[in-house]
Amino acid sequence: MDSDVPLVVPEVNEEQTRNRPRGIIANPNCTTLSMIVVVGALEKAFGVKELVVASYQAASGAGQGGIDALHEQIDAVAGKNLGNETKDVRNVITNNDVFPAPLALNVVPWAGSLSENDYTSEEIKVRNESRKILGKPELKVHATCVRVPVVTTHSLAVHAVLDRAVTADEVRALLADAAGVLVTDDPANKIFPTPIDAVGTDPTVVGRIRVSKEYPNEIDFFVCGDNLRKGAALNTAQIAEVVAKEFS
DSSP, X not given: OOTTSOBOOHHHHGGGGGOOTTSOOBOOOHHHXXXXXXXXXXXXXXXXXXXXXXXXXXXXXXXHHHHHHHHHHHHHHTTSOOSSSTTHHHHHOOOOSSSSSOOTTSOBSOOSOBOGGGOBHHHHHHHHHHHHHHTOTTOEEEXXXXXXXXXXXXXXXXXXXXXXXXXXXXXXXHHHTSTTEEEOOBGGGTBOOOHHHHTTOSSEEEEEEEEOSSOTTEEEEEEEEOTTIIIIIHHHHHHHHHHHHTTO
8 A cells, every 4th residue: 555545435534535645546445345434433433442354255356257257166066965075066166267266165265365474465455454544553453354155245244342341232323323334233133234135235234233241342243345336336436526526
């Protein structure tokens, strides 16, 4: 990332659109975008000290080739009794040009390329981009990025350590009023976000909101965000709208 190029998510740091010495504004990675609107709301209200993130990333994050590869793999395993023995799926899916392992009937703990200290480039982006967007260069961020057999919409399980104790109801109320966020959280009735319900929509959908009894300043939640909408095109359009206001 370039220090002279702001990384902007309008719901979180819209003011940074005015800080563009090179006339350029950058769009964050789709994985970061799938959670940062929620995290930004938490930061403004409670302060965030640490994030532990596991992403469950859709095939479309690897482009059209990822979508095509997943569909081909699903066709290859459909109707077969697989997943019961070591290598039986690998014996059927032999082309791993897009993903480093079969994605159908599987999850792959790898997204991006090998980077520092054996983290992947996606994991490093989640760390660095979260720090820059929130304006907290020392924020502790631990990420593990996993590719899952979903066509479109990234999901993330997030553990956040806050500056103060909160209740789950307090967090739900905050996020219910947050721009760009849809709370879908009714555990008694098993209502929670899933990729197939979030795909094709603009908001970041959040649920499974929990607060630890032992550590009331630590919360867990699950988010889903369409990686082709808010994760890419929508955020870009929102940035353009903010900049356009300067000239109206």
